Amino acid sequence: MKITYNWLKEYIDTGLSPEELHRKLFTIGIGVETFEPLYTGLNKIVIGQILKVEKHPNADKLTVCEVDTGTEKLVIVCGAKNHKAGDRVAVAVNGATLPGGFIIKKVDLRGVESNGMLCSEKELGIADSANGIMILPPDAPLGMDFKAAYGLNDWLYDLEIMPNKPEYLGIIGIARVLSAALNKPVKIPEVKLLEDNMVKTKDLVKVKIEAKDLCPRYAARYISGVQPGISPVWMQVRLHSVGIRAISNIVDATNYALIETGHPLHAFDAELVSERTVVIRKASDGEEMITLDGVKRKLDKEMLLITDPHKPIALAGIMGGQVSEINSKTKNVILESAYFNPVSIRKTSKRLVLMTEASYRFERGADYDGIIFALNRTTQLINQLAGGQIASGLIDEYPEKIKTVSVTTRYKRVNKILGTNIPEEEMLNICRGLGFLPEKNDADSFTVTVPSFRVDIDREIDIVEEIAVIYGYDKIPERFPRIELTQIISKPGIAETVKNSLIQRGLNEVINFSFMDKSWFDKAGISPNNPIRTSYVPLLNHLIENWNILRSSLLPNLINNVALNSVSHGNKDLKLFEAGKVFNLNAGQYSEYAELGIVVTGSMGPASWLQKQNEGGFFFLKGLLEGLFHDLGLSFELRDATNDLFDSACAVEIINGDDKIGIIGELRSKILKLQDIKERVYYAELDLRLLEGKQKDKKEFSQLPKFPSNRRDISFIVASDLKAGEILSYIQKGGFSKLENAEIVDLYRGDSIEKGKKSVTYSLTYRDNTKTLTDGEVDSINNDIIQKVMSIFSATIRQ
Amino acid sequence: MENELNLLAAEIDKDFETATESKALENLRIKYVGKKGAISAYYEKMGKLSKEERPKIGQLLNSLKNKVESLLTEKLEKFSGNTNNEIIDFSMPGYKLPAGKYHLISQTIRRIKEIFRTLNFDIAEGPEIETEYYNFEALNFPPHHPARDMQDSFHIDKGHVLRTHTSPVQVRTMEKCKPPLKIISIGKCYRNDPLDASHLPMFQQIEGLMVDEDINFSDLKGVLKIFFSEFFQKKTNIRLNPSFFPFTEPSAEVSVTCPICQSGCPLCKKSGWIELFGAGMVDPNVFRNVKYDSEKYTGFAFGGGIERLTIIKHSINDIRHFYENDIRFLNQF
């Protein structure tokens, strides 16, 4: 909704400057998206009179005019054809500026010196098109500044009106609330119609409401003998200032009234309405009509139509029909002012994807009593601009009166909710200012009758808000409430521990959108039975083409992150993780749960003159997981797996207890090639849902050892395909006494080792908590372990 | 004698300057402070001085002795041990330890949680695939009301949407817990918007809710003022303008004094104020939906975008940076 400073001023003298008004609008809940002076590019335009028009001696298409600007007589060459001596015109004199930065200078036009320019509406920037120059009315004040004469020294406010405040979709509504806030009177335009008592509207026009539920009230007037034409300058300027294109005087009048009263009206060419009979009914399924925009609309039985006995003439409350449109030959007008059911208008507008100024207002709720004022006011404007005779009286079909709402409010409740001490009398005054007519009940409360233009008010809390707004939010004090602990609802989730652990280990957290492209599965060669493909959640609607499902895996987005950083920006060493939700649909049930995805590529650590670059790879990723699980107080095992995501040589499952909790491996090159990634990329994924609740938040203290430990390193030579971890696991779980710890410290394949074999070094730590172990005691256990490993795993000792 | 001592001081300086190894230092020690050293000799002569001269000369001798001793320690340190090392080139860069970082949005979220924890607000959560009931109806959005146009939702199926705000968590939490209640909830929300410099189809929101027997609009102002002052780490004033949200009444847009400028900058469009949150008193219809007695209990709720808070705090000009995950961006913070 756009309004201008000058236009608003017609209804209320706020006493505020344009800037002060800007701020004031915010404080009463009307957001201002843009606030700017209008027509700043237009300067030094005066109203002049053409004294003489002569043909240009050297050019057929030009005329040479003598123009009186009130202070001087100028010779101006003009290319238009629509002017004659005696016309009043807008003259851009030397030094004038026009929109677009155009500056008027003395200029020689084919041998005649021209001292200015006669302007068209388009050149002045008050219309989008023009036919010739603008001819002003004969009473335009000669010599006066054009901007001053037609109110162009103005400011535009583009307002953001909240959906509960249709009242503010008309300038009068805004003036009314300003009146309450500023305690200044509203000036509602006086409407006096000169009616033709010989003809009565009710004899000429018939209105039948068949769908009373959708059209509770319908009023109409009849104006005969109008003369369609161009609106006067002031009207064109007004409409153009608020972004409405001037069309013709009759349509302009309804548009002007729309902005003024907030009420959408519609004018029909009466000759195109059969039998001048208006029937308001529901459409039948499949019925069609062509709306004003030239589009053929297919209707259904829930849509409300304005019809004549033979055909639809308007889509009620949304858009007129082409068939009964006002045109240049229109003589008689039926003017409609009605109240339609907001939900019905909204549904129809949504279904037809047709939102108009009218539907926007009707779906928010029109002023059901205000329609009569709007009707009379618009009739007055049409009469003023297009002449004609107004038939006497009006039709007001209002079968069932809409009940006025009354609301009781307790004084104490107002102050309790706001934290204020607003006196009772002030509350009543605020309500009076808003037109609510408060009546005192008893010492505790008052009751207001809600005017028809306030469709948003039917509860005590609504009155509390009105009082707060007019009283001023700024005046409500700041208080800090008491802050004792109330109740503990949340448990710290595992995700925070996980993030913390990985960040401490040098990883960067990323956050991606929750969307992905389902065509990725095919492109990446993900088999149809892979769980990330079988149970994704599709989106019914989406603006962005390739975000069509909710992500079922963190991987596709993480690969995008690698591509952006590595391929596009040349940052080849990446260690990224995301802990975020993935989404599933299983047996009609949606589930969303946190996953952890880690992606690493390139070298492990930063590069510097002190630091050698080491390729990270699988064991870097595994090390991260080991560190992470250490922090969680948990452990995991790995198991061979096959997975579409991974290269078959490096595809592993992560097991915790009985659960498969994740996967780790090297991503298949087919997946990486989709994004032109040439480096090797390793990926691990954990289902955090399965770890939730298992982590040890509280770690128990264990006594620090009092006696020294003994360490023995053993290198076994074993078959190449034997997993080193199998021996380790045997040693750890073998129940060997005094063995405190066992780990793998080296793996070697090389010249000194027989082909098909490898050497694995284990480091074993022995300790007794009650005494210092002798070498002999340690050797005895150690030899036992060696013998057993050798026989079970066909191992030999590397000397 | 005073003159002699001044000459001695000059000699000491010169001797130590030219000493380049620890052996030379030992000689100097003997020369000056050894039993038969020069300074010791003067101490012996002290007895012959007049009563007036004695304190002055004594002081001079003490300072000479201290000077020699400290020069000895200093030089000795310099020569000992390091005799074979080159002098380090401290302009070479240091060892680089790997440093991980929270995503900038996570940093903001952690900061917000920290602030509200100190105010004893608890943290609540809810699903991102939400029912239309929790996302709209329970929050007093009537089925066919234009208020629904304020938020363009992603639809999953007939009854489910991606939540358009974190406010459903208010309802879910109130259904589970009796008042008094003091929670915040932070999480991802979704609107079917284009992706451009000022729109994101996915964004993160913080939501706050406080319900008790005596909670009013001025408490809301107080809590917000404290929060913003803590968040921006400077005294921040707040301004509330009337607004509309179906689930609060009275409702407000919350602006804060621009944390960047004193008198107008591009960030605040030269107004000195920045609009950040929506807020208001919990609408009685919402209380009715969760079976709270709205006569007994009142409450306030507030909410705002995490990205917007972050943009303001770090002067970021394009919202798309957040979820591109360009490490050149992430590593800046």
Ligand SMILES: [Zn+2]
């Ligand atoms: Zn600023």
